[in-house]
Amino acid sequence: MLLADGQFHSGTDLAKRLTISRAAVWKHVQALIALGLNFSAVTGKGYRLERGLELLSEPAILSNMSLFARAHLAALELHSQLDSTNRYLLAAASAKAPSGTVCMAEYQTAGRGRRGRQWVSPFGSNIYLSLLWHFQLGYAGAAGLSLAIGVAVIRALSALNITGVGLKWPNDIYCQGKKLGGILIEMAGESDGPCVSVVGLGLNCFLSESYAQTIEQPWTDLSKITGGQFVGRNRLAAGLISHLLSVLAEFEGCGIRHYIDEWRRYDVMHNRHAQLMIAEQAYTGIIRGIDDNGLLLFEHHDGRIQAYASGEVSFSGRDG
Structure with missing residues (x-):
């Protein structure tokens, strides 16, 4: 990709190297913008990616x-x-x-x-x-x-x-x-x-x-x-x-x-207040880590700790 270096490239130079018209270069740039790339376009300098790309090799x-x-x-x-x-x-x-x-x-x-x-x-x-x-x-x-x-x-x-x-x-x-x-x-x-x-x-x-x-x-x-x-x-x-x-x-x-x-050692939820979603049912409580089979240990308000194999966990913002 010619623009991957993050430097300015003129539309004329790009058109010549790609053997296409200047208008086609502009269309290609618009297509790249649609893919999530950000460009600067400066008269007299050309097009430049706002940050260089390292493409997979x-x-x-x-x-x-x-x-x-x-x-x-x-x-x-x-x-x-x-x-x-x-x-x-x-x-x-x-x-x-x-x-x-x-x-x-x-x-x-x-x-x-x-x-x-x-x-x-x-x-x-x-x-x-x-x-x-x-x-x-x-x-x-x-x-x-x-x-x-x-x-x-x-x-x-x-x-x-x-x-x-x-x-x-x-x-x-x-x-x-x-x-x-x-x-x-x-x-x-x-x-x-x-x-x-x-x-x-x-x-x-x-x-x-x-x-x-x-x-x-x-x-x-x-x-x-x-x-x-x-x-x-x-x-x-x-x-x-x-x-x-x-x-x-x-x-x-x-x-x-x-x-x-x-x-x-890497658990970011341990002892945190959280919400656990099981299907459409929401529970609030404290995450108590995982058991030896990898199931989530969730402490409910009544102090009961239950293991769950699936569910969606989100932070509540308080520590437990």
Whole structure:
């Protein structure tokens, strides 16, 4: 991408290098703006991205991955645009794609979060990553996987000296009380036999204020956390893939209990007053961590502590 360097490029030069008209250049710039990119246009100078882009690169990602991860990586697919990386790999699973197939996209037209929510996915700004893995023991073999994946994400960030990041049950990445990323795991196959899991990860690297207006909860990105000293998307992608593959390769053999203590160290909800949504029913109480199976421990007003396998948790703003 000629404009990825964040420098000014004249319309004439762009038209010449792309062998298109000046009018066509303008149309292309408008299309990029629609993808979430911000431009400056100055007479006599041309067009400039307000911040440079580091586009995904297979050689750059592979060169920064661990040897173990490269041995377990079946395929790395990089796409300019997809509706959803998870949906793409679910289709690939039905075509017998092997464990270790990784898909990433620069832009998602229909990125998905939990409960069918839209995942804001501007072009070339964040991490939109999905990884396919087969489990032989059915859905039970993948129980608690989202918690283990959260641990893998924290490990990857810590290895890049990105600290102060925590986990919110069951699948959110948080920093300073704001959402940094999310995990979406989708399963297909037999409940008590071979099945496939698609692990989706969305992680905010840079979100413009204008593009994030549709986000309905406090959010942050790695640019804010690191004071603008972000390590780069390819190095980050390599670290994430490496740690995700490491966890997935051992998970069915050791299960969620292998990761429980580590997950608890990063729990941002422990002893916090919160609201728990179960279907359409709302409960208020205090989060008391997770049990040894990864279930949420929720203390109701009557002092009764109950374990929940699913639900939506939100902060109430008070400590317990």
